[in-house]
Amino acid sequence: MGWFLKFLNSSIGKKFMMAVTGSFLIIFLVVHLIGNITLFFGASAFNAYVLTLDVIKPLIRVIELVLLTAFILHIFNGLKLWIENKRARGVTYKINGSPENSDVFSRTMFLTGSIVFIFLVLHLATFFWRFNVHDPEGLANTHQYFDIVTGFFQIWWYVILYIVAVLLLGFHLNHGFQSAFQTFGWNHKKYFPLVQKIGTLYAIIMALGFASMPIYFFFFYGGNQ
Amino acid sequence: MEAKKLNLTLNIWRQKSAGSVGSFAEYKVQVSPDASFLEMLDEINNTLEAKGEEAIHFESDCREGICGTCGLVINGQPHGPLPKIATCQLHMRNFKDGETIWVEPFRAKAFPVIKDLMVDRSGFDKILQAGGYVSVNTGGTPDGNMIPIPKDIASLAMDAAACIGCGACVAACKNASAMLFVSAKVSQYALLPQGQPERYIRVEKMVKVMDELGFGSCTNTYACEAECPKGISVTNIARMNRDFMMAKIKNKEVEV
């Protein structure tokens, strides 16, 4: 196993780790978004969806554990890379010419990732924590998850934060998606432009998809009718 | 034949030696638009020397964009604002009258400054010495036409082999990563039949030394490709990633 850890600790290995965990998170987001769409179909649909997850809880817990590992590795490794890479430059340039040679998404992965991380903590605190651990509303009995979610979506600052975070998540994904392919070595002159387009499309769908919910509930749902 | 001269303000990095603290010095110059950037520096040096002052040290040799000796960061871009040229091929007609230009050395922990704009890029050679070759001795090689090589493969290998080892990829990368340089050499041999016997051991050895030298890792910004004077493609990096992973899986030796 020593060789494998060594591989993971090499420059390419670290990138490999980012790509593997990132890919897992990319898939997770799709599932998450699909699930959340049930919000648009009203309280019963959404509550039923959450309840379904509750029924297969053991399985979900396993997935959550993998997810947690992926998140931790992705975040920890990303932080490590960022520090090492800063150090590799040493003295910085007086004039930064990078806008001329690379796109903003690729250069801001640490920044967008960090903001998304902060949001993630808040997000888990608001929903995951309430749904699973701390249950003042007695959700375990009422199963009124829908009301909790839409309740938060009435708080203007929460909505703004949510939208900003998912937009930055989109930026992060726009680079991350194609970057994973490149890291795995799947860069073919013929197909890679398509991969990049799919990545951008994916990022847009994720960002708009997640953003659509707070927007809808804040502007058009109009409180707790 | 001489066109109207340009008035320029240059801020050039001056640093006495590796250990000393550097700073920018300002120079006002008048230069012909037909002169190259380095010829302008030659002129400044000529003026400095005539006054008994030390010349601005920078490296250059062939001045045709092939030897890879020159390399300055001009207004934040390695080899200046034009794509696919080395610093020596940059001509002053690409600048506007009255412009202010900032000239810095390549910056990377693995490329320490020696003096003024000169940097030490010997790390590149250390990587190549670790495995950037095909192990054949002189003599006893088979006829050149013994192994046919498809034209497109030979052409791809040539694309990768065109690297001039200037280090602009490292200078441009926000992580000071040497992946483009290393992958170009790895790819050249990975593509050709002659490179196959050592294909997987080579990539392991070269990446190992690259990591030891303190270059950053690749975060796929592709700034290297954009600034490369020879337009070396980042598909080479993908190929190296692939070969490196394969090497880790396939190679029987645990330690490399």
Added chain:
Amino acid sequence: MTKLDSKIPAGNISEKWTNHKFNMKLVNPANKRKFDIIVVGTGLAGASAAASLGELGYNVKSFTFHDSARRAHSIAAQGGINASKNYQNDGDSTFRLFYDTVKGGDFRAREANVHRLAEVSTNIIDQCVAQGVPFARDYGGLLDNRSFGGAQVSRTFYARGQTGQQLLLGAVSALNRQVDKGSVKLYLRREMLDIVVIDGAAKGIVVRNLLTGEIEKYSAHAVVLATGGYSNVFFLSTNAMNCNATAIWRAHKRGAYFANPCFTQIHPTCLPLHGDAQSKLTLMSESLRNDGRVWVSKKKGDMRNPTDIPEDERDYYLERKYPSFGNLAPRDISSRAAKEVCDEGRGVKGGDAVYLDFSDAINRLGQKVIEERYGNLFEIYETITGENPYKSPMMIYPAPHYTMGGLWVDYNLMSNVPGLFVLGEANFSDHGANRLGASALMQGLADGYFVIPYTMGNYLAGDKPALVKTDHPEFDKVANEVKDLTDKLLSIKGKRTVDDIHKELGRIMWHKVGMARNEKGLKEAIEEIRRLKTEFWKNVTIPGSGDDVNQTLERAGRLIDYFELGELMAVDALERNESCGGHFRTEYQFEDGEAKRDDANYSYVSAWEFAGENKWNLHKEDLNFEYVKPAIRSYK
């Protein structure tokens, strides 16, 4: 006086090398590591020699003033490398390559050396392919060839327009492999400033560490110089900024003979000067002349734009003077013709440039075909000049490019100083008075890969040279002389800069010892060079110190050798009362302006012995042509 013994083996020309290889003494494999060899220079010849000697098991110390072995100027060679593979089935053979090279050299090369070069040419290609050099290939996957000036067969192997780069990177990869193995130790940023000769044999070198300014001494059983040519004596040439003659010149001053210094090649298709700030000249591949037509205006000082000059007012002078070869006339002929029309005042807008026009070819073949053939060259042209050669004709002018002369060596590539070997452009051996296109790369690699590994063993096993340690008084003496020279240079503190004086030297050389020379001009040149040299030693300014990086000091050190070498070039040109190859004396020409060679009186190699300041003794090595009979070159 040392007798000039070229040591050409006996026997039929096609068997000389084979027999010689058998007759040479060998060093036992176990003993090879006991021998130290210094190789100076890491170009094609130096890198291939150091790598091959390292592979054999010798202890090799390889030196370069560059920051990396890969920077050597061999890297800039564009066109290709000749080899008599006859892959094209067009009648090529070792003998034909030999014949073409001797003829192309205007019968001033040594037959035996040239034949050996032709023999090993095919091995070079095999070697490079095995190293992973990505030569151009045809659709079937086999190696592609193109034809080059001066040959009627297609024998030139190439890797796009970067053949020199690819071959050098191949040789340097072999060198790097030996560095990794520990058989070669690479000394970077070291400039050789002198050679140490003890009891008549070369025993080591003295170098300046360009980073620290330290003067370092290195000893070895034998010293190999592969330090390239001296075109930079002209200041403006196609050579790289740092190419210099210092290594061979300092060796010359320690006793090595300098052969045929006046044989210099001027390349016809270079980009013209843009002004005083010009630092070097850029070569455009000669292949452009396949489709471009060379012309100037019929009027003197015609200031019109080229596209405004009507057809009947243009003088396509190459086509007019040389109807059968036209725009493809050999390098020396085209170069001289360009200088003539410019001296008449008919150059581009009265200046020093002629047009190379592609409009006919574009009309005939279409822009697409021209783009395919020359696209990257046109791009280079546009990058440098800012003009689009598809729309208005290119401007070109000749420039110094290659020097056939160099240190005298025998058949074993050893100079008259035992233990001092000279390879590649630094020696004089294979190209006679003129080098054919795509032959420089061939010679560099032939010397390094396939000649020196044999002849070095023969010297070491035969002469049994002893190793002298660097604490020997002679090493200290030489090192002190080098230090004194550096101190002297730094102490002058005059008014004129090194480049300023070098530019003046360049102008003298170009106008009077350039592509057309005459007795009066040469004598003037000698006087002017001496005057300039005196001025240099009184009035040059070299700021900075000798204790760290000082590029001005480096250039000054090289310039002091150019004064002396420039003078010797003029002396040699003056002595050679004939025109041949790259040496054209205006007094010796036929009525139509063709070079008039004098085989009866000048069929020899001029090997000059340094005999104190401004003094040289001439030694002659007679050339015998048994297999290729001298004939008048005619390209009409």
